[in-house]
Amino acid sequence: MILSTQENDLAKRVTIKSIAEDLGISHMTVSRALSGNPNVSSQTRILIENRARDLGYVKSAAAKAMRGDGTKIVGLLLPNITNDFYARYANAFAKECDRHGLHLVIHLTDDEIEKERVSIRQLREIQAMAVVMVPCAHGVARQDRDIEGLNVIQLVRSREMTSNSSSLVINDAEAIHDAVVHLRTLGFDRIGYIGADPSLSTGRDRFQSYHNGLTSVGLELDANLVIRGAPNFDLGFSGVPRLLEGQGATALICGGVEISNGAISVLMQRHDGSGDTFGFVGYGDPAFLSWIGKGLAGIQLPIEELAAITIQQIGAFNGEARDVPPATHALKAELAGRVGKITFT
Amino acid sequence: MILSTQENDLAKRVTIKSIAEDLGISHMTVSRALSGNPNVSSQTRILIENRARDLGYVKSAAAKAMRGDGTKIVGLLLPNITNDFYARYANAFAKECDRHGLHLVIHLTDDEIEKERVSIRQLREIQAMAVVMVPCAHGVARQDRDIEGLNVIQLVRSREMTSNSSSLVINDAEAIHDAVVHLRTLGFDRIGYIGADPSLSTGRDRFQSYHNGLTSVGLELDANLVIRGAPNFDLGFSGVPRLLEGQGATALICGGVEISNGAISVLMQRHDGSGDTFGFVGYGDPAFLSWIGKGLAGIQLPIEELAAITIQQIGAFNGEARDVPPATHALKAELAGRVGKITFT
DNA sequence: TTGAAAGCGGTACCAA
DNA sequence: TTGGTACCGCTTTCAA
Numbered sequence: 001m002i003l004s005t006q007e008n009d010l011a012k013r014v015t016i017k018s019i020a021e022d023l024g025i026s027h028m029t030v031s032r033a034l035s036g037n038p039n040v041s042s043q044t045r046i047l048i049e050n051r052a053r054d055l056g057y058v059k060s061a062a063a064k065a066m067r068g069d070g071t072k073i074v075g076l077l078l079p080n081i082t083n084d085f086y087a088r089y090a091n092a093f094a095k096e097c098d099r100h101g102l103h104l105v106i107h108l109t110d111d112e113i114e115k116e117r118v119s120i121r122q123l124r125e126i127q128a129m130a131v132v133m134v135p136c137a138h139g140v141a142r143q144d145r146d147i148e149g150l151n152v153i154q155l156v157r158s159r160e161m162t163s164n165s166s167s168l169v170i171n172d173a174e175a176i177h178d179a180v181v182h183l184r185t186l187g188f189d190r191i192g193y194i195g196a197d198p199s200l201s202t203g204r205d206r207f208q209s210y211h212n213g214l215t216s217v218g219l220e221l222d223a224n225l226v227i228r229g230a231p232n233f234d235l236g237f238s239g240v241p242r243l244l245e246g247q248g249a250t251a252l253i254c255g256g257v258e259i260s261n262g263a264i265s266v267l268m269q270r271h272d273g274s275g276d277t278f279g280f281v282g283y284g285d286p287a288f289l290s291w292i293g294k295g296l297a298g299i300q301l302p303i304e305e306l307a308a309i310t311i312q313q314i315g316a317f318n319g320e321a322r323d324v325p326p327a328t329h330a331l332k333a334e335l336a337g338r339v340g341k342i343t344f345t
Numbered sequence: 346m347i348l349s350t351q352e353n354d355l356a357k358r359v360t361i362k363s364i365a366e367d368l369g370i371s372h373m374t375v376s377r378a379l380s381g382n383p384n385v386s387s388q389t390r391i392l393i394e395n396r397a398r399d400l401g402y403v404k405s406a407a408a409k410a411m412r413g414d415g416t417k418i419v420g421l422l423l424p425n426i427t428n429d430f431y432a433r434y435a436n437a438f439a440k441e442c443d444r445h446g447l448h449l450v451i452h453l454t455d456d457e458i459e460k461e462r463v464s465i466r467q468l469r470e471i472q473a474m475a476v477v478m479v480p481c482a483h484g485v486a487r488q489d490r491d492i493e494g495l496n497v498i499q500l501v502r503s504r505e506m507t508s509n510s511s512s513l514v515i516n517d518a519e520a521i522h523d524a525v526v527h528l529r530t531l532g533f534d535r536i537g538y539i540g541a542d543p544s545l546s547t548g549r550d551r552f553q554s555y556h557n558g559l560t561s562v563g564l565e566l567d568a569n570l571v572i573r574g575a576p577n578f579d580l581g582f583s584g585v586p587r588l589l590e591g592q593g594a595t596a597l598i599c600g601g602v603e604i605s606n607g608a609i610s611v612l613m614q615r616h617d618g619s620g621d622t623f624g625f626v627g628y629g630d631p632a633f634l635s636w637i638g639k640g641l642a643g644i645q646l647p648i649e650e651l652a653a654i655t656i657q658q659i660g661a662f663n664g665e666a667r668d669v670p671p672a673t674h675a676l677k678a679e680l681a682g683r684v685g686k687i688t689f690t
Numbered sequence: 691t692t693g694a695a696a697g698c699g700g701t702a703c704c705a706a
Numbered sequence: 707t708t709g710g711t712a713c714c715g716c717t718t719t720c721a722a
Contacts, residue, residue, distance in 0.1 A: 015699055026709045031701065039707060056494075061471040062416075063699035065407035066714045073450075073471075081426070081436045091426045094453045098460065103467060105418075105448045108439045115443065122448060126406040126418075149358075149401075261632070268636035287606070288633040291613035360715055371693045376717065384691060408715035411698045 014057040023051060034059070065127055073103045074314060075123040077133035079111040084286040085257045085301055086134075089155075092307035093132070100316045102129075111136050120147060130314045135159040137200055137231075153313055155306070157202065164326040166313050168306055172333035173209040175299045179253050179281040179335050180213025182297060186341065188251035188279040189219060192243040194263065195255025196231035203228060206255040225249055236262025244278075251279025260284055260298070268292065270344055277343050285336050297340030302331040359402040368396060379404070410472055418448045419659060420468040422478035424456040429631040430602045430646055431479075434500075437652035438477070445661045447474075456481050465492060475659045480504040482545055482576075498658055500651070502547065509671040511658050513651055517678035518554040520644045524598050524626040524680050525558025527642060531686065533596035533624040534564060537588040539608065540600025541576035548573060551600040570594055581607025589623075596624025605629055605643070613637065615689055622688050630681050642685030647676040 012018065016034065020027035025044065033040045033048040034057070040048075065071045074097055078086045090106065097104040105128065107119035113136045123131055130151040137157070152165035183191050193210045196203030207228065211221050224247045227239040236259035243249035254260035260282035267280065282289055282298040289296045309331070315324035357363065361379065365372035370389065378385045378393040379402070385393075410416045419442055423431045435451065442449040450473065452464035458481045468476055475496040482502070497510035528536050538555045541548030552573065556566055569592045572584040581604035588594035599605035605627035612625065627634055627643040634641045654676070660669035 013699085017699070027699090028701085028709060029707085031699095032708090035701080041707060044707085058466060058469045060411065060699050062407045062410035063714090064701085066405065066411055066698090066716095067700060067702090068714065069701085071407075071471075072467075081439060082432055087427055087432045090451075091453065094426060094451055098452055098464070101467070103450045103471065104452070105450050106435075106439055107443055107449070108436065119443070121403060122417075122446070124403045126416075126448065265632070265636055268633075287610070288613075288636075291610055291633075358715090362715070372715090373693060373717085374691085376715095377692090380717080386691060389691090405715050408698090409717085411700090411714090412716060412718090413698065414717085 013060075014052075014055045015060070016057075019048065019051055019055065019057060022055075023047065070129055071103075071127050072101060072316075073105055073123075073126055073128045074316075075119070075128040075131040075133075076104055076106045077109050077116060077119055077131065078106065079109055079134060079136075081106065081108065083257055084261075085284050085303070088303045089306060092304050093310055096307050096311040100311060102314075102316055109134075109136060111138075113138070120150070124150060129316070132310055132314075151314070153310060155310075157200070158328075166326045167328045168309055168313070169328070169330050170301060170306075170333050171330040172206060172299055172301075173212075175333040175335045176206055176209035176253065176255070177213040177216065179297065179299065180210060180219075181217055182335060182340065183251045183253070183279040183281060184217040184219065186251075186279055186339075190222075190225060190247075190249050191219070191251040191253060191279065192225040192227070192247070192249035193253050193255060194227045194236055194239045194243070194259050196259075197228045200231070203231070203255070210253060210255070222247075231256035231259055233258045233262035233265075235259050236264075237266050239263065240266045251281075253281045254283045257284040261286075264289075264292070264296070267342055272344050274344050277341050280340055280342055281335070289336075290338065293339070293342045295338035295340075296342065297338045298336050300334045300336045302333060305331050358405075359397075359400045360405070361402075364393065364396055364400065364402060367400075368392065415474055416448075416472050417446060417661075418450055418468075418471055418473045419661075420464070420473040420476040420478075421449055421451045422454055422461060422464055422476065423451065424454055424479060424481075426451065426453065428602055429606075430629050430648070433648045434651060437649050438655055441652050441656040445656060447659075447661055454479075454481060456483075458483070465495070469495060474661070477655055477659075496659070498655060500655070502545070503673075511671045512673045513654055513658070514673070514675050515646060515651075515678050516675040517551060517644055517646075518557075520678040520680045521551055521554035521598065521600070522558040522561065524642065524644065525555060525564075526562055527680060527685065528596045528598070528624040528626065529562040529564065531596075531624055531684075535567075535570060535592070535594050536564070536596040536598060536624065537570040537572070537592070537594035538598050538600065539572045539581055539584045539588070539604050541604075542573045545576070548576070548600070555598060555600070567592075576601035576604055578603045578607035578610075580604050581609075582611050584608065585611045596626075598626045599628045602629040606631075609634075609637070609641070612687055617689050619689050622686050625685055625687055626680070634681075635683065638684070638687045640683035640685075641687065642683045643681045645679045645681045647678060650676050 016030040017027040020030045030048050033045045034052060081087050081090055094104050109116045116136050132153045132155055134155045135157050147163055154165055154167040156170060158167040158169060180191060195206050198204050214221055229235045240263050254263050280296050282296060285298040285300040289298045309329050313324055361375040362372040365375045374389060375393050378390045379397060426432050426435055439449050454461045461481050477498045477500055479500045480502050492508055499510055499512040501515060503512040503514060525536060540551050543549050559566055574580045585608045599608050625641050627641055630643040630645040634643045654674050658669055
């Protein structure tokens with residue numbers, strides 16, 4: 001009665017030993033029969049298999065792990081799972097894990113380094129075979145000790161680590177460039193940008209692509225049309241009015257999923273009756289983007305591919321663990337080809 | 346080199362024994378020191394603690410589990426995690442799990458009984474301390490054998506089980522009733538309904554509440570204004586035009602999250618230039634509902650409360666496992682008080 | 691305060 | 707084709 005959370009402790013766990021005793025044979029024979037070892041007479045094998053089924057026997061993952069066979073547990077560390085991108089990635093990756101018979105353990109970090117650290121420690125305790133993580137935005141890098149011995153795959157963002165980790169990043173340079181061109185083609189010439197601050201690599205890169213885009217369509221970079229900060233909902237929500245009223249922006253490109261949601265939220269609530277048309281390219285591609293106006297444009301992230309490459313990098317193929325050397329993969333984002341205007345009524 | 350997925354097998358796992366050997370003492374002393382047992386001299390204790398920290402020691406969860414101490418693993422079975430409701434629930438519940446030091450293992454069932462079965466079996470293998478699940482819509486109930494010995498908490502839907510399981514359901518009767526009243530108050534008198542078919546308990550209950558609502562505002566039930574079927578996106582998407590064109594519906598109540606999304610999707614794409622106003626109450630409360638028109642009404646689900654009660658029912662309080670008897674909780678949904686009209690332009 | 695032994699559920703290895 | 711033994715990491719129990 002020590003295990004208070006299990007209701008039927010009295011019913012005793014069914015183990016190969018209990019089955020063996022029950023059948024009056026050696027537990028080794030039971031082990032062999034239940035592991036597909038050929039060295040068992042078909043008579044006893046059938047006997048054992050039936051007994052095991054009737055008793056509801058399941059192998060103890062703990063015992064296997066303790067022998068050094070590793071686990072089938074994969075950790076996934078995300079800031080949250082409500083963000084459209086994270087949710088869709090988690091969904092796609094969870095499906096892959098299920099397909100490969102892996103357990104997906106999800107921990108939310110809230111983008112806080114301390115929670116990240118705790119989660120990683122716990123994942124080491126249960127000997128996770130791999131950890132897929134979006135590293136915290138502003139984390140110090142000194143957690144190498146914690147991560148040691150773990151097969152780490154960094155997602156989207158990438159932090160320096162001593163242990164050789166893989167990383168999967170999104171190459172959105174062309175997509176953002178295309179977004180500028182697209183908006184320019186639609187006739188807009190005051191194209192604003194809201195993105196993460198330069199302390200983040202994504203903040204630097206995406207801004208650079210925006211800048212390159214402007215250059216290639218013959219527009220000057222106007223610092224007043226650019227807002228950078230912590231990449232969250234509020235940056236987009238509060239930034240849009242500033243760009244519209246203050247700077248006369250006529251179009252906007254968002255450099256982050258949350259930013260994009262914040263911007264759309266405030267744009268949708270805007271009914272100034274002007275009949276003005278505003279150009280918009282969001283980041284990410286949530287379903288509702290296509291519902292607005294004649295469909296807003298968005299930078300489409302390669303979520304399914306990301307999930308597929310992740311599982312590949314983990315190296316779990318039909319239960320056979322393979323050795324996959326650490327690697328870096330960059331997947332291309334694409335501008336979803338919709339009109340991309342919103343009209344204020 | 347058997348564990349191919351771990352890169353530094355050669356660096357040997359750090360165990361209490363390896364630490365003991367390293368320090369030239371008994372592994373028991375190390376065990377005591379690292380488990381907070383008072384019977385260790387503070388000298389050796391400090392010595393051991395430092396060594397453990399330097400070596401990056403973590404307790405083996407497998408070894409603890411094998412001794413019968415149980416695990417800190419909680420399983421969550423959902424049809425998917427992109428659905429707004431499931432994603433938000435998973436997010437809230439994952440946070441609770443993190444707060445309590447639990448591992449959340451997520452498996453997606455796609456609402457298929459076979460996947461559900463496989464996942465449950467796997468969760469038994471790793472001795473999950475509890476399993477929270479949305480039972481498949483059309484599953485046969487004969488899986489008692491599989492579930493035996495597992496602490497099961499059924500979410501939203503509820504299936505008969507021999508082993509005594511808890512269930513957490515949403516009581517949306519009043520909210521749906523209120524929705525009808527709300528739409529009637531706005532002046533609509535041809536209020537349609539799209540919901541799950543009667544084979545599901547939610548299908549029966551929600552329809553009944555809709556019916557009751559009509560009665561209470563003095564409207565007759567018109568079978569032509571009701572569409573029922575598998576509660577998915579397409580039911581809403583294809584149902585709306587049928588109700589509008591075919592039956593002259595002027596308002597709609599949705600009896601499911603996916604249905605609601607499908608309906609909104611087609612409504613948003615509708616630009617017939619009529620200037621007609623259409624009443625709408627969605628199911629669930631995704632952020633974008635508030636963006637449409639002056640804000641669409643939705644039936645708000647008590648997600649945070651649901652997550653809180655779930656963790657409570659699991660009985661994990663600060664690492665202390667408590668015995669919580671199986672129970673059924675019904676949480677109330679509420680009509681989010683927004684205007685709830687959409688105008689076709 | 692410390693140590694030695696036994697056992698949790700499996701499998702590799704050797705012996706019969 | 708079978709059975710016995712030892713071990714994986716940790717804690718409970720008993721002995722020193």
